[in-house]
Amino acid sequence: MNPTHILTSFEEALRQLRNDALMMASLTERNLENARKGLFERDEDWCNTVIADDEEIDTLEVQVDRDGINVMLRFHPMASDMRNVISTMKMSVNLERIADQAVNIARRSRKLIARPEVTEIALLQPIFTVAETMVKDSIRSYANGDVELARGLKERDRELDDMNRSFAEKMTNHMSACVELIPSYMDLIFMARFLERIGDQAKNIGEDSIYAVSAEDTRHTGPAVD
C-alpha cells in the first residue's frame, strides 16, 4: 500500500472503504461470539442481542457497497487498488451471510434453551470453535494481507465439513435412542449446519484476500468437497 496515492481524496476513499469493512468484520465477529455465549451459557439475552445487532451489520454492508461504488466511480482503481475494492465488496457479502448464520444460531438457541439441556451440546463446542477461529483468521488475512493464513482456511473448511458430517451422524443415532429429545437434536444438527456454512464463507473471504494480494484466483481449485 506504500507509497501513498498522489490523489489524497483517492487515498481517503480507499481508507473509508477499508474502515467500514473492518468495522463490519469486527461486529460480525462479536455477533458470532455473542451467539456462542447465548448457546453454551443458555442465556437468552445474548441471543436477543445477536438478533438485534444484525441490523447494524446490514447497514454496514450497504455502506461498504456505497464506498466501493464511490471509489470505482470516482477514481477508476487499477491493479492492486481495483483488486482491493473488489475483494472488500465481496468480503462484505460474506460477512453479512456469516452474521445471518449467527442470527439463525441465536434463534435456534432460544428454542433450545427453552427446553431442558441436552448433554450432546458439548459435542457442538469444537465445531463452534473451529468455525469461529476460521472467521477470525479470514478477517485477519484480509486485514494484514496474510496469504498463507488465507490458504490454510481451505483445508480447515474441509475439516469443518467432516466434523459437521460426523456430528450429524451421531445426532441421528441418538435420535433413534431417545425420541422425546428429537426437537433438541434437530436444533443441534441445524446449528452445526449453520456453522459449516460459516466456515464456507470464511474460506471465501480467505480466497478474496488472496486475490487482493496476489491477483490469484484460488476458487474451486482444490478437490471437490460439496
Place this chain on the structure above:
Amino acid sequence: MSTSTIEPPDFLDRAITSGSGARAFWSRFLTCVCISLAFLTLIPLLSIIFLLLKNGLPNLSLSALTELPPAAGMVGGGFGNAIVGTLLMVAIGLVLATPFGILSAIYINEYAPASRLSNTVRFVAKLLTGIPSIICGVFAYAVIVLPKTGWLAWIPSGFSAWAGGFALAILILPTILLTAEQALMSVPHAYREASYGLGATNFQTIWRVVLPDGLPAIMTGIMLAVARAAGETAPLIFTALFSQYWIQSFNEPTASLSVLIYNFSTTFDDHQKAMAWTASLVLVILVTVANISAQVIFRKKQ
C-alpha cells in the same frame, strides 16, 4: 450560515464605494488623455490629405494622367510618362527582389533555420531594412550607372530604368525576405509534421503545404514593399534620373512620379507646382491601393 449571508452585500458595498475614489478619477483622466492624443495623431494625416485634395484635385484630369510633363511656362500637359516609369521600375524591382526574397526565406526557415548562413542572412536583412534609401541609390549608382571596365563591363551603364529597378529591388529585398520568413514561420508546424508523416519530401512539403498556406502573408509583404518602393525618390534620382519623354527602352533615363514631384515642387513655375500637387495625389492613391489590397489579401486568409 449567518456570516455567509451577510458577506455578499458587504462585498458589493466595497465595490460601490471604490468607484468614487481617487483611483477611478485617475482612470478616467488617463482615458481622456489617451483619446485626445489619438485625435492629435490624426491631425497631420488629415491635413496632408486635405492639402493634397485641395491643391491636387483641380488639375486632376485625363490629360494629367496621359500627357507628357509641361515645360516651364507652358500650360496643360501631365505626367503620364512618370506613372508608367514608376510602375515599370517598381515592377522591375519586384521581379528582381521577390524570387531572391522568397527563396532565401524558404532556405532560412525551412531548410536550415539554425545554420550560420541562415543567421547571417537574417541579420543582414534586418540591418538592410534600417539603411536609408539614399544609400541604396548611391550603391546602385556605383554598380550600374557608373561606367565599368573589366569583367563587369557587360553591365549596361548610364541612368536607366534598369538601374532604378535595381535600386528599388535592393530597397525592398529585406522587407520581402523578412515578411516571407514571418509568413512561413506562422504556418503551423503540425502541417509540416503531417506532410512528412505521409512520406512527403522536403520540397513537396514546402510546395504543397507550406507555401500555399503562407502565400497570403507573403503577398501582404510584397504589397507593402510595393507601397514603399513607389514613394521613394532618393534611389531614383541617382539611378533613373528623369525624362521628359515617353519611355523608349529600359536603358535610358526614366521618369518617375516621386522625382517629378521633387523637380516640379522646387521650380518657380506655378503650373508645374500645381502639377506636383496632382502627381502627389496620384502617388498617394497608388500607394493606398497597394496597401489596401495587401490588407484584403491578408484578411482573406483569416
Place this chain on the structure above:
Amino acid sequence: MTFTMEQPQTTSESEKSGPTQQTSPRADFLKVTNFNFYYGKKQALFDVNIEIPARQVTAFIGPSGCGKSTLLRNFNRMNELINGVRHEGDILLNGRSIYDKKIEVIALRRSIGMVFQKSNPFPKSIYENIVYSLRISGVRNKATLDETVERSLRGAALWEEAKDRLHESALGLSGGQMQRLCIARAIANQPEILLMDEPCSALDPIATAKVEDLIHELKRQFTIIIVTHNMQQATRCSDQTAFFYLGKLIEFDATQQIFSNPGEKQTEDYITGRFG
C-alpha cells in the same frame, strides 16, 4: 530485458491471410532491439527491447518524458527531422531493418501511417487531404483518387458525414471529425502500421468513443500502436500495453495483466497513481 508475447491468434491469422497479403503477420512484426536514442547529448531511450505483434493494438503508457512518443516517432523515423538526434541498436519491420541503407525514409513513412495528438488536417478540402499521400507519389488517375477517398473515409467511419462535402474545407469539420479525417488520411496509402500519438487527448468523450471504436475496427487491417496518457483508454482499446519510465521499457504484457496485476512495482505505482 526482453518481453516476448505469446500470440496464438496471430499465427492463426497468418494462415488465413490471402494471397494479396504480401507479408504474413508475425508475433515479432515490429521488433526493437537494444535501442538507445539521443537528442544531442541527452539520452531519451535506454536499451529498449520490444516485439510488437501484427494486427493488434499496442498501447504505450508512461508519464510525460518517459520516451514513449520518442519510440513511436522512431518507427517512421520522424525523429530524424530534429537536428542532432542519434540512435543505437535496431528496429526491424517484418525482419528488415528500417535503418537499412537501401530503405528510403520517404517510402518507409508512406507505409507507416501516423496520427498526431492535435488533429492537423491541411487547410485544403476533405478530398485533397485524403489524396495528399497519393498526389505526392504521383498518382493522377481520377478514378483511383475517388476510390481512395471513399475507401479511406469509410475506413475512418467518416463517409456518411463527409460524402456531401468532400470539396469543402477540412477546417470546417468538428474536432472529432477532423481527427477521424486525419486517420482517413493516414490509411489512404494502405500502410501496414498506424502510429497514434495521443489521438484523443483533445477530443470530447463522444468523439473519443468514436475514435476508439474506429481503432477497434482498424486493427483487423493494421497494426496499431497508440501512445496515451489515459489509462482507461489503454485498457479499453489495446491488446498489449507497454509501460515506459525514464526512457526505459519497464514492462510489456497483455493489457488485462498490466492493469489487474502488473509484474513490476514501478508499473503498479504508476497505474494506481502512486508516483512520487
